Each structure stands twice: as structure tokens, then as C-alpha cells.
Amino acid sequence: xxxxxxxxxxxxxxxxxxxxxxxxxxxxxxxxxxxxxxxxxxxxxxxxxxxxxxxxxxxxxxxxxxxxxxxxxxxxxxxxxxxxxxxxxxxxxxxxxxxxxxxxxxxxxxxxxxxxxxxxxxxxxxxxxxxxxxxxxxxxxxxxxxxxxxxxxxxxxxxxxxxxxxxxxxxxxxxxxxxxxxxxxxxxxxxxxxxxxxxxxxxxxxxxxxxxxxxxxxxxxxxxxxxxxxxxxxxxxxxxxxxxxxxxxxxxxxxxxxxxxxxxxxxxxxxxxxxxxxxxxxxxxxxxxxxxxxxxxxxxxxxxxxxxxxxxxxxxxxx
Ligand code: ADP
Numbered sequence: 001x002x003x004x005x006x007x008x009x010x011x012x013x014x015x016x017x018x019x020x021x022x023x024x025x026x027x028x029x030x031x032x033x034x035x036x037x038x039x040x041x042x043x044x045x046x047x048x049x050x051x052x053x054x055x056x057x058x059x060x061x062x063x064x065x066x067x068x069x070x071x072x073x074x075x076x077x078x079x080x081x082x083x084x085x086x087x088x089x090x091x092x093x094x095x096x097x098x099x100x101x102x103x104x105x106x107x108x109x110x111x112x113x114x115x116x117x118x119x120x121x122x123x124x125x126x127x128x129x130x131x132x133x134x135x136x137x138x139x140x141x142x143x144x145x146x147x148x149x150x151x152x153x154x155x156x157x158x159x160x161x162x163x164x165x166x167x168x169x170x171x172x173x174x175x176x177x178x179x180x181x182x183x184x185x186x187x188x189x190x191x192x193x194x195x196x197x198x199x200x201x202x203x204x205x206x207x208x209x210x211x212x213x214x215x216x217x218x219x220x221x222x223x224x225x226x227x228x229x230x231x232x233x234x235x236x237x238x239x240x241x242x243x244x245x246x247x248x249x250x251x252x253x254x255x256x257x258x259x260x261x262x263x264x265x266x267x268x269x270x271x272x273x274x275x276x277x278x279x280x281x282x283x284x285x286x287x288x289x290x291x292x293x294x295x296x297x298x299x300x301x302x303x304x305x306x307x308x309x310x311x312x313x314x315x316x317x318x319x
Contacts, residue, residue: 003033004275005049005094008066009040009073009101009108011171012252013124013138015260016066016100021057022268023098023122028054030276035094039069040101041076041108044085049092061261064141064253070101082111089117096275098268100124100137103300106283110296118280120271121296124264126252129173132299133285137267140259142169142251143179149247150184154217163205163216163242165231169251170221176251177221178310186217187318190224193306198230202237204318209240211319216240219314266291 006023008016024034034052037043050056060067075081089097089112097119099109106121113119123130126142146168157164166186168176174191181189187204190196205216218234220227227244235242256264267284270291274282283299285292294302 001032001095001275001278003035003093004096004098004272005035005037005044005089005092006068006098007037007040007043007100008068008070008124009099009105010070011102011125012066012070013126013136014064014141014252014254014256015137015264016070016124017060017063018256018261018264019100019122019124019137019268020066020068021061022265023272024052024057025054026269026272030272032272032276035092036068039071040105041073041081041085042071044088045073045075045081047088047092062255064255066100076108082108082115085112086115086117096120096280098122098271098275103130106296106300109283110281113281113296118275118278120274120280120293121283121299122267122271123283123285125171126169126176127171127173128175129171129304131302131304132283132294134288135263135286137260137264138256139175140257141254142176143183144257145251145254146176146180146247147183149250150180150186150217150219153245154184154215157215157217160241161214163218163231163234163238163240165218165220165227165234165242165244167220167222167227167244167246169247170223172223174221174306174311177219178308178314181219181314182310184217184219185317186219186314188218189311189314190218190220191306191308191311192221192224194308194311198233202234205234205238205240208319209238
């Protein structure tokens with residue numbers, strides 16, 4: 001293999017730049033040329049690509065987002081789109097590809113592999129919801145950002161003796177909500193994987209008020225309920241002023257943490273190692289802190305159990 005490509009696809013995550021840098025520099029160290037593809041699979045379809053130099057990835061390691069930009073490309077979900085992508089990749093001399101993204105992006109990576117372009121998926125999403133890996137690039141930074149925001153909410157919440165409902169991201173998974181509830185000392189974590197009882201939460205808030213508790217924090221994973229309506233109900237039933245804050249996209253940005261930079265670097269290097277051996281159709285993953293890889297379809301079919309330890313811990317420690 002003489003020339004490989006790299007792209008970022010799907011939702012962005014802090015640490016994607018560190019992964020691109022590791023792919024580019026480790027490939028160049030091994031004598032490979034690297035083509036950067038902009039805006040996910042659309043760049044492959046529109047020939048929006050450029051040949052990288054070592055300095056193309058200078059000064060990006062610590063930046064959030066993805067300097068290659070990302071996109072959702074519907075055309076690539078069709079067979080004709082994949083064939084056009086293969087043709088363009090071949091014209092550009094790309095013999096292998098690294099795709100940094102989520103499950104959807106890995107389906108595209110599998111299609112490319114099956115059509116003769118060995119492609120490796122690298123998992124990046126703040127939601128940590130990719131089943132085949134214990135860790136996804138971006139998760140730690142998103143947790144840190146949510147932690148900073150909730151600590152600030154806690155300050156004002158305490159001053160005013162309020163209750164705060166904080167909606168965090170998660171994309172149908174409760175990893176961020178459960179972990180951040182423990183890290184920020186929330187009274188409850190409401191996650192999609194487990195039933196919740198709002199009346200029980202309200203009773204606990206009332207009990208806390210009687211015992212002199214000055215404020216309450218409740219963390220809710222996105223998409224479960226209308227947090228503004230929930231805040232109103234809690235306020236009506238407890239008589240405690242209650243506010244809802246939706247953290248939203250703030251959690252997707254920012255300079256990646258050490259864990260995200262290092263994991264992204266290890267994964268990027270691993271992806272290039274596979275391509276150097278001519279191996280494609282694999283997804284890189286973390287297993288017990290080791291970097292491993294799986295067949296993409298096998299990886300897509302894996303199930304990751306939600307451990308509700310943190311949901312229970314948040315509840316147990318709220319007094
Ligand atoms: P993520 O990779 O974060 O899961 P998406 O599901 O939006 O994000 O997928 C990103 C891109 O991957 C899509 O816009 C599309 O170009 C490509 N993709 C998604 N699903 C498929 C599929 N079934 N076949 C081929 N390509 C796909």
C-alpha cells in the first residue's frame with residue numbers, strides 16, 4: 001500500500017483531530033502518502049480531498065471539532081454512492097482508508113471494504129454508545145465539559161436554594177448522565193435504560209427540604225422527557241423554585257482531555273498498522289485498556305450492557 005485516505009464522519013467529537021494527526025503522521029513515518037478527505041463521505045463523492053504533508057496536521061492536536069469537517073451524506077447510503085466513492089478513491093490512488101466516526105460511518109466503511117478499498121473504523125462519539133468498544137473518543141471531554149457546567153449551576157443553585165434539572169446529551173444512552181450524576185453529586189440520574197419514578201424523586205426532595213437540604217440537582221439524559229415541564233411539576237409539588245438547563249451542544253466542543261488525545265492517538269496508530277498489513281473491514285476498539293480490533297459487522301452486532309451502578313450510587317448518596 002502506497003497511499004491511504006482519512007476522513008471524519010457523522011457527529012463530531014473532541015479528539016477527532018488527534019486521531020487524524022496520528023493516522024497522518026504514523027502513515028507518513030512508514031513511508032505512506034496520506035490523502036485527507038473533507039466533510040465525511042461527501043468529500044469522497046465530490047472529490048473534496050487534498051494530499052497531506054506532515055505540517056497539514058500541525059497545531060490541531062489540542063483543538064476540538066474536526067478540522068477536516070464532517071457531514072451526513074445520504075447519497076453514500078445507496079449502492080451507487082458507494083460505487084462512486086470507490087471510483088473516486090481509486091482515481092486518487094487511495095488504497096486504504098481510515099474512517100473516524102460512529103456506527104453509521106462504520107457501515108459505510110464496511111461497504112467500501114467489500115468493494116475493494118480496505119477501510120478501518122475508529123470510534124468517536126461523545127455519547128460512548130458504540131457497542132464494540134468500552135471507550136469512544138470524545139466521551140471524557142464531554143464529561144469534563146458537563147462537569148464544569150454543572151459545578152457552576154450548583155453554585156447558583158445553592159445560593160438561591162433551588163432545584164436544578166440538567167439535561168445532558170446521550171443519543172439514547174445514559175452513560176454521560178449516570179457518570180456525571182456521580183461526579184457532580186446529583187440527587188438522581190434519569191437514563192433511558194432504566195425506569196424512573198418522578199413521584200419518588202419529588203418525595204425525596206421534600207424529605208431533603210425537611211432535613212435542611214439547601215439545593216437539589218437532577219441529571220436527565222436527552223430525549224426522555226420535557227425537562228421544562230418536569231421542573232414546573234417539581235416546583236408545583238415541592239414549593240422549591242426549580243429551573244431546567246439544557247446543556248446541548250456545548251458538550252460537543254472544547255479542547256480534548258488527555259484521555260481523549262491519548263486514546264485517539266493510540267487508535268489512529270492501530271488503524272494504520274492494520275492497513276500497512278493490507279487488513280481492512282475492521283473497527284478499532286478499547287478492551288480493558290488495550291487497543292483491539294474486530295470485523296466491522298461483528299462489531300456492529302455486539303451488545304454493550306448498561307451498568308446501572310452509577311444510577312444507584314447517585315441515589316444512595318443523596319441524603
Ligand atoms: P455516526 O457515524 O456518528 O453513527 P451517521 O449515522 O449519521 O453518524 O452516519 C454518518 C454517515 O455514514 C452517513 O451520513 C452516511 O454517509 C454513512 N452511512 C450511515 N449509514 C450507512 C449505511 N447503512 N451504509 C452506508 N453508509 C452509511
